[in-house]
Amino acid sequence: MSGTILTLFNGLSLGSILLLIALGLAVTFGLMKVINMAHGELIMIGAYVTYVIQSLFLKYVPESFFDLYFLLSIPIAFLIAAGFGILLEVSLIRFLYKRPLDSLLATYGVGLMLQQLARSIFGAPNVGVQSPGFLNGGLTIGNLVLPYSRIFILSLSILCLVAIFLYFYRTANGRRVRAVMQNRQMAECLGVQTRRVDLGTFAIGSGFAGIAGCALTLLGPIGPTIGTYYIIDAFMVVVVGGVGALIGAVVGAFGIGFFNTIFEFFTSATIGKVLVFMLIIAFLQWRPSGLVSSRSRALDE
Amino acid sequence: MKVKPFYLFLLMVAFTTIIAACSGGNGASTPEEGSSGSTEGTSGSDDEDVIEVGILHSLSGTMAISETSVHDAELLAINEINANGGVLGKQIKPVIEDGASDWPTFAEKAKKLLQQDKVAAIFGGWTSASRKAMLPVVEESNGLLWYPVQYEGMESSPNIFYTGAAPNQQIVPAVDWLLENRGTKFYLLGSDYVFPRTANAAIKAQLEDAGADLVGEEYTPLGHTDYNTVIAKIKSEKPDVIFNTLNGDSNVAFFKQLKDAGITSEDITVLSVSVAEEEVRGIGADVIAGHLTSWNYYQTTETPENSEFVEAYKAAYGEDRVTADPIEAGYFGVYLWAAAVEKAGTTDVDAVKEAAKELEFQAPGGLVKVDGENQHVYKTVRIGEVQGDGQIKELWNSGEPVKPDPFLKGFDWASGLAESLGQ
Numbered sequence: 001m002s003g004t005i006l007t008l009f010n011g012l013s014l015g016s017i018l019l020l021i022a023l024g025l026a027v028t029f030g031l032m033k034v035i036n037m038a039h040g041e042l043i044m045i046g047a048y049v050t051y052v053i054q055s056l057f058l059k060y061v062p063e064s065f066f067d068l069y070f071l072l073s074i075p076i077a078f079l080i081a082a083g084f085g086i087l088l089e090v091s092l093i094r095f096l097y098k099r100p101l102d103s104l105l106a107t108y109g110v111g112l113m114l115q116q117l118a119r120s121i122f123g124a125p126n127v128g129v130q131s132p133g134f135l136n137g138g139l140t141i142g143n144l145v146l147p148y149s150r151i152f153i154l155s156l157s158i159l160c161l162v163a164i165f166l167y168f169y170r171t172a173n174g175r176r177v178r179a180v181m182q183n184r185q186m187a188e189c190l191g192v193q194t195r196r197v198d199l200g201t202f203a204i205g206s207g208f209a210g211i212a213g214c215a216l217t218l219l220g221p222i223g224p225t226i227g228t229y230y231i232i233d234a235f236m237v238v239v240v241g242g243v244g245a246l247i248g249a250v251v252g253a254f255g256i257g258f259f260n261t262i263f264e265f266f267t268s269a270t271i272g273k274v275l276v277f278m279l280i281i282a283f284l285q286w287r288p289s290g291l292v293s294s295r296s297r298a299l300d301e
Numbered sequence: 302m303k304v305k306p307f308y309l310f311l312l313m314v315a316f317t318t319i320i321a322a323c324s325g326g327n328g329a330s331t332p333e334e335g336s337s338g339s340t341e342g343t344s345g346s347d348d349e350d351v352i353e354v355g356i357l358h359s360l361s362g363t364m365a366i367s368e369t370s371v372h373d374a375e376l377l378a379i380n381e382i383n384a385n386g387g388v389l390g391k392q393i394k395p396v397i398e399d400g401a402s403d404w405p406t407f408a409e410k411a412k413k414l415l416q417q418d419k420v421a422a423i424f425g426g427w428t429s430a431s432r433k434a435m436l437p438v439v440e441e442s443n444g445l446l447w448y449p450v451q452y453e454g455m456e457s458s459p460n461i462f463y464t465g466a467a468p469n470q471q472i473v474p475a476v477d478w479l480l481e482n483r484g485t486k487f488y489l490l491g492s493d494y495v496f497p498r499t500a501n502a503a504i505k506a507q508l509e510d511a512g513a514d515l516v517g518e519e520y521t522p523l524g525h526t527d528y529n530t531v532i533a534k535i536k537s538e539k540p541d542v543i544f545n546t547l548n549g550d551s552n553v554a555f556f557k558q559l560k561d562a563g564i565t566s567e568d569i570t571v572l573s574v575s576v577a578e579e580e581v582r583g584i585g586a587d588v589i590a591g592h593l594t595s596w597n598y599y600q601t602t603e604t605p606e607n608s609e610f611v612e613a614y615k616a617a618y619g620e621d622r623v624t625a626d627p628i629e630a631g632y633f634g635v636y637l638w639a640a641a642v643e644k645a646g647t648t649d650v651d652a653v654k655e656a657a658k659e660l661e662f663q664a665p666g667g668l669v670k671v672d673g674e675n676q677h678v679y680k681t682v683r684i685g686e687v688q689g690d691g692q693i694k695e696l697w698n699s700g701e702p703v704k705p706d707p708f709l710k711g712f713d714w715a716s717g718l719a720e721s722l723g724q
Binding site: 003006007010013014017116119123124125126127128129130131136137138140145147148149150218219220221222223224225226228229230261264265268269270272273 | 360362363519521522524529531533550554560562563583
């Protein structure tokens with residue numbers, strides 16, 4: 001019984017991690033159709049921001065406030081990753097909106113540059129981040145231990161999801177974004193500044209990658225190449241979920257999370273991954289455009 | 302619309318300047334790096350005052366995390382030897398190439414170093430895949446490769462000197478020690494490639510011979526980052542010991558998540574063979590403290606040579622750097638080669654190989670001696686426990702350098718293993 005609950009929790013936890021890393025991509029790839037291969041490196045930037053803030057806290061802030069560094073680094077990671085997103089959009093992506101294959105190659109190159117930049121600044125070896133005290137240990141129910149860090153990531157990804165949903169579906173800016181993504185010319189005719197919308201949307205997507213990087217410091221390594229571990233999973237979630245709707249990414253993330261955990265539990269990590277990929281291929285045969293596909297009356301679709 | 306290309310141009314210039322400035326800073330710390338490209342083929346072997354050697358590690362890609370430090374240590378040894386007058390009265394000049402974590406690139410660069418630069422020896426490699434890629438190249442050109450990392454054994458090339466541990470100098474004594482001190486229920490966890498699978502095949506034979514229990518065996522892809530399910534399996538099997546052959550970044554994820562799951566080193570001891578001081582920093586000392594490692598050298602190893610080595614390494618590359626087993630093996634490999642060249646009076650490969658037989662050297666980790674037969678080295682085995690400050694405290698050592706036995710010929714339980722694994 002407790003084994004079943006643990007497997008369910010593990011599936012939920014893996015799903016929430018996948019959701020968090022894919023949320024930014026669901027915006028930049030899902031809504032804007034930009035194949036941003038540097039998304040993983042934006043996650044890396046978020047992780048390094050957390051490391052830098054932790055180091056600053058160790059140096060300048062009294063020890064009793066140390067745990068606060070983590071709460072502070074979430075918004076800062078968002079802002080800095082969004083800043084890199086703006087730089088990337090202004091210097092490169094805006095010239096490639098109509099050329100997805102070129103943007104794939106160009107952003108891959110940007111990803112390599114960012115990796116090398118991190119290596120030059122922080123050195124090639126991994127750096128360590130000490131988790132805040134309040135996330136050590138876990139919730140004990142009977143003989144089950146549910147780690148606080150995983151519960152925290154689960155809550156964080158739900159919080160991010162709610163924030164992104166409110167922004168896109170309940171604010172004037174969000175409405176403009178959706179209008180531009182659905183029918184650019186029509187939106188332009190109605191006086192929406194599509195350039196500014198593009199820039200803002202890309203920055204938001206990048207910012208969420210920064211938050212994901214911040215959260216991942218609790219679970220995984222922090223080094224120049226960590227982006228490469230997550231980029232495939234992130235694209236997988238968005239492709240399965242369906243390009244164009246956030247809810248698709250949610251279902252995709254938790255679906256992949258559960259299946260991966262269950263397969264891995266009964267076989268091994270390698271075979272589990274193979275089975276998940278086979279399932280995804282079969283699924284995409286059935287629904288080539290993913291779980292949820294948005295329909296549009298725009299002429300260029 | 303019209304100004305756009307101009308802005309783009311400005312940004313590109315700014316960006317490339319930043320990148321150039323960064324890589325320029327990098328080059329300054331290792332001045333030899335810049336010269337390698339420009340002197341290719343021109344000053345090669347006809348230069349009378351220098352002896353060129355190749356340094357071939359991954360300076361980019363996933364393996365750069367580990368290999369950059371070994372590359373640094375080898376340069377340090379070369380600089381020290383040069384400062385003391387060089388070899389045969391000549392200065393050693395390193396030719397640096399980047400293997401880029403890509404095995405065909407290792408073969409290609411090794412070929413370039415041997416045939417175009419005509420280097421006297423190559424110091425390089427980390428993963429078994431990179432060594433296996435370079436092996437046919439050095440054998441074909443009758444070159445010399447000094448390989449500094451512990452590995453799975455079952456190999457002995459006449460053109461390679463292995464300065465890292467053979468299995469009987471790391472894995473076999475670690476299993477023996479664990480059986481004696483920590484319990485008999487073993488769980489084997491490793492990354493899914495040649496080293497863990499070969500090492501675990503040997504461990505299984507050894508456990509069977511000792512009558513111990515193997516309660517689980519699990520492999521995860523390289524770069525795997527979610528260990529929740531593996532940890533759930535470990536919990537249900539309740540082993541005394543996890544023998545960990547995970548490599549690279551997966552170790553960070555595994556140890557962090559193990560701690561989060563509430564498993565401490567008192568519940569289950571994890572012994573790792575690919576986690577040294579450098580990796581401990583990336584994992585976080587508080588996360589891995591109390592768990593064990595098996596190596597031939599620690600930064601805390603108490604020899605006069607080691608305090609000098611640690612001091613010189615920190616002086617050259619920064620106070621915050623740490624030394625570790627492969628770093629030390631790369632460092633003394635250069636010294637062993639230099640001593641062999643001095644003894645032979647030439648850099649000719651066959652003469653150097655002959656001279657290197659039974660050669661001894663006081664390395665930072667204690668006395669090492671080249672085995673004339675299999676070209677591995679005698680080394681002292683040390684089991685250590687990770688401390689809260691990130692250093693590793695020695696719990697046990699073998700007392701004297703252990704004779705290398707890459708094919709495990711000295712163990713009855715391993716008979717047949719070499720045939721089935723050694724291709």
